[in-house]
Amino acid sequence: MGHGVSCARTGDEHDFFRAAQVGDLDALAALLAADQSLARRATLYDRLSVLHIAAANGRIEVLSMFLDRGAPPDAVNRHKQTPLMLAAMHGKIDCVLKLLQAGANVRKTAKSVSLISIIPLEKITDSMISHQILMFDSVHARTCLHHAAYYGHVDCLQAILSAAQTTPVADSWGFARFVNVRDDHGATPLHLAARQGRPGCVQMLLENGAIVSALTGSYGFPGSTSLHLAARSGNLDCIRKLLAWGADRLQRDSAGRIPYSVALKRNHGACAALLNPSSAEPMVWPSPLKFISELDPEAKALLEAALMEANREREKKILNGTKYSLPSPPPYDDSADEDACSEVSDAELCCICFDQACTIEVQDCGHQMCAPCTLALCCHNKPNPTTLTPPSPACPFCRGSISRLVVAQTRSACDPDKPASPQLTRRRSRRSHNLSEGSSSFKGLSSAMGSFSKLGRGSSRMADSDSGTLDKPEHDL
Numbered sequence: 001m002g003h004g005v006s007c008a009r010t011g012d013e014h015d016f017f018r019a020a021q022v023g024d025l026d027a028l029a030a031l032l033a034a035d036q037s038l039a040r041r042a043t044l045y046d047r048l049s050v051l052h053i054a055a056a057n058g059r060i061e062v063l064s065m066f067l068d069r070g071a072p073p074d075a076v077n078r079h080k081q082t083p084l085m086l087a088a089m090h091g092k093i094d095c096v097l098k099l100l101q102a103g104a105n106v107r108k109t110a111k112s113v114s115l116i117s118i119i120p121l122e123k124i125t126d127s128m129i130s131h132q133i134l135m136f137d138s139v140h141a142r143t144c145l146h147h148a149a150y151y152g153h154v155d156c157l158q159a160i161l162s163a164a165q166t167t168p169v170a171d172s173w174g175f176a177r178f179v180n181v182r183d184d185h186g187a188t189p190l191h192l193a194a195r196q197g198r199p200g201c202v203q204m205l206l207e208n209g210a211i212v213s214a215l216t217g218s219y220g221f222p223g224s225t226s227l228h229l230a231a232r233s234g235n236l237d238c239i240r241k242l243l244a245w246g247a248d249r250l251q252r253d254s255a256g257r258i259p260y261s262v263a264l265k266r267n268h269g270a271c272a273a274l275l276n277p278s279s280a281e282p283m284v285w286p287s288p289l290k291f292i293s294e295l296d297p298e299a300k301a302l303l304e305a306a307l308m309e310a311n312r313e314r315e316k317k318i319l320n321g322t323k324y325s326l327p328s329p330p331p332y333d334d335s336a337d338e339d340a341c342s343e344v345s346d347a348e349l350c351c352i353c354f355d356q357a358c359t360i361e362v363q364d365c366g367h368q369m370c371a372p373c374t375l376a377l378c379c380h381n382k383p384n385p386t387t388l389t390p391p392s393p394a395c396p397f398c399r400g401s402i403s404r405l406v407v408a409q410t411r412s413a414c415d416p417d418k419p420a421s422p423q424l425t426r427r428r429s430r431r432s433h434n435l436s437e438g439s440s441s442f443k444g445l446s447s448a449m450g451s452f453s454k455l456g457r458g459s460s461r462m463a464d465s466d467s468g469t470l471d472k473p474e475h476d477l
């Protein structure tokens, strides 16, 4: 990678930027001692500052050294890209965190920032926003959030999202608006993550309020949804997540195509099978439970595992009839689960299905049930277009409305206050079942499904982490 170092004007400049690129602190100190002004220079053509070079190369020590010396974290290169954008593109999480922290410190001292909240949004230009989170580059008018999503760096995406929640961005723009920010072709970060096949980023954006049904402007085919774009990339995991979040298989783009036709055209057979409107409807996250703020994170993880397993069982049926059947799971050693299961006393057993351990508790009334039953209670298979706001779910035992679900604290006779170990709870939760069927056929399926879904989750993680090596940022440096 050249990083524009060769464009430096003088030999000293060249050595200086080169030292930043390789992280040679001693050389940097020596060069600065001879000429302090080097710290403020930029490379001739790409206009890269020392912070850009350090951020793109993950040189956290160099980055810290110059931030501490007062280098502005929101300096831009030739493409109006900040060091934060470059760090997000290259997945340099340490540098992302450091830059976000530095930006927050600068903001505290910059009085001009108060302007942001009194100026109408349309009048705000890049230069007026000193906050680097909300800066747009000049290539496609993308933010750091777009770049993290595009390149599939879940950790960077998460860092930016949590920073955005506690900054003036949230106050002036609104956090939800930031999550759904569009580039100059109308693409949101979710569109880019779906198009590039980044299931981890898709998931995180959805959990933070990305609008699943948003249409692109001119990005991809005009009027595409994220589901169209995921169909185009042929990424099954992205499609699963989007469908579970209520993406509409019947939505047409401006050329009149549904996601199914897009997948067929690209020869993504398994994707097409799931997107085929005549195949079984996937189970959808109930809207009252979608967002993490309303749901205890542990409870959410349990419910999500149950939901994905239920959908995977449906998938198996859909794909079995095609040549795209998924690989069979390896033999599953059930002995560990049997141990866990034998500990489930009658008191802990779900009183709805009498099959699963209670893992979810309704916070207000304290009634408990298993994760699959909770979902079945709150889930609708298909979003109902006639009801705008679905009624909030009620507790099946006392009919009180459910405002918050938490992980059930299992009590045993000898130790009433001790909560069940999380591992035990999780292992039990894997033994969940296809919610669309009668409970009688559950037992035989459960262990196979458990390992099956483990396999699927593992492979999705692998695909996600591999992706960083597949394509490199093109226009940043």
Ligand SMILES: [Zn+2]
Pocket: 350, 351, 352, 353, 354, 355, 356, 369, 370, 371, 372, 373, 374
């Ligand atoms: Zn149950």
Ligand SMILES: [Zn+2]
Pocket: 362, 365, 366, 367, 395, 396, 397, 398, 399, 400
């Ligand atoms: Zn209740």
